[in-house]
Amino acid sequence: MDSMITAAARALATGDPLGALKRVALRDDAAALALRGIAMAQLGDLARAKILLRQAARAFSPREAVARARCIVAEAEIALVSRDLSWPVKALEAAWAILEARGDRMNAAHARNLTIRRLLLIGHLDEAEHILADLDPSPLPPPARAAHELVVANIAVRRLQTENARNAFARARHAAGQAGIPALIAEIEDAARALDAPAARLIAADSDRLLMLEEVEALLASGDLVIDACRNGVRMGSTTVSLATRPVLFALARGLAEAWPADASRGALLSRAFRAKHADESHRARLRVEIGRLRAALRLVAEVRATKDGFALVPHESRRIAVLAPPVEEQHANVLALLADGEAWASSALAIALDASPRTVQRALEQLAATGKVQAVGRGRACRWMTPPLTTFPTILLLPGPLPGD
Missing domain, CATH: 1.25.40.10 (Tetratricopeptide repeat domain)
Known part of the structure; x- marks a missing residue:
């Protein structure tokens, strides 16, 4: 040389x-x-x-x-x-x-x-x-x-x-x-x-506040029943129940958790899980079926009890219930979480990272672009998508990967 x-x-x-x-x-x-x-x-x-x-x-x-x-x-x-x-x-x-x-x-x-x-x-x-x-x-x-x-x-x-x-x-x-x-x-x-940036929002019976990453770690280690809306799972101590592929069950679990220690009415659960403005008997029958599935999914960490007006979530061992949500909740938040690193991503790369179909990711990008949240650079195969970094956005908990503690 x-x-x-x-x-x-x-x-x-x-x-x-x-x-x-x-x-x-x-x-x-x-x-x-x-x-x-x-x-x-x-x-x-x-x-x-x-x-x-x-x-x-x-x-x-x-x-x-x-x-x-x-x-x-x-x-x-x-x-x-x-x-x-x-x-x-x-x-x-x-x-x-x-x-x-x-x-x-x-x-x-x-x-x-x-x-x-x-x-x-x-x-x-x-x-x-x-x-x-x-x-x-x-x-x-x-x-x-x-x-x-x-x-x-x-x-x-x-x-x-x-x-x-x-x-x-x-x-x-x-x-x-x-x-x-x-x-x-x-x-x-x-x-x-x-x-040192806000990583999530804590929604509990007596509080609604932003949490740093260190506080999220402490919450998950506390033994409380945590409904994790960042990863669509339920956690109590070392037991984790993933509902990432079961959005209806997770919507019901979150609705019950946000109502705790009271019960959640059937109307509220129907609206949250099925977006039913005018519930009929078929909706109520489906709610009973999905509540039965939720009982089976959460049997290791909590019970779902029927009440006069609806249903109540009762954690084992008299634990408290908290909901862990992103600081900013909006559609396609997982796409924004990846783009928040400031790099220019191809839609195909986003599809690989999110384990989603390219067309699903493309539709999400088009909707975000229409509202000015992302922008395209280049054309054709050279097209890349990017957004300015969002300092208050939950870039860690929304990134792809296993639930904390898995």
């Missing part, structure tokens, strides 16, 4: 893409193309960066497998930043295997971090933690170690483990300070704000 390539690589490692381009901008050899691609990515021109990295990967000879694998890892990072979740994951796995086998531990760890970050975006926390457990950050240089700790912190935030998250953010800040890269420091500070 000649001195100009070495100098350019060092400039990129310290977050100086312009310094790197000054050294290799006029060169077309494989190593220079790769460094130019990384520099363009750092400057934000992701389309040009992707082209340069692909050219570099083709230019390296078959004997330069490590260099080609590094190009694939860099392209995978661009795909992740541009929210191209359809990018071939198997290519990244193959690149990681080559880097690990050839002893390039730093880039192998970076490849693993990218895999974990992608899993976090689509809500596969268990898989992300499994990969993270096998990753040793001790030999990593400060920038890679900061990225590793940022992943650890993000998993802890999604798991509602606020103390672990704060410790991980502190370690990430320390490593980023050693690296001296302003963009990395800013990324960590931006992610850490989730710990």
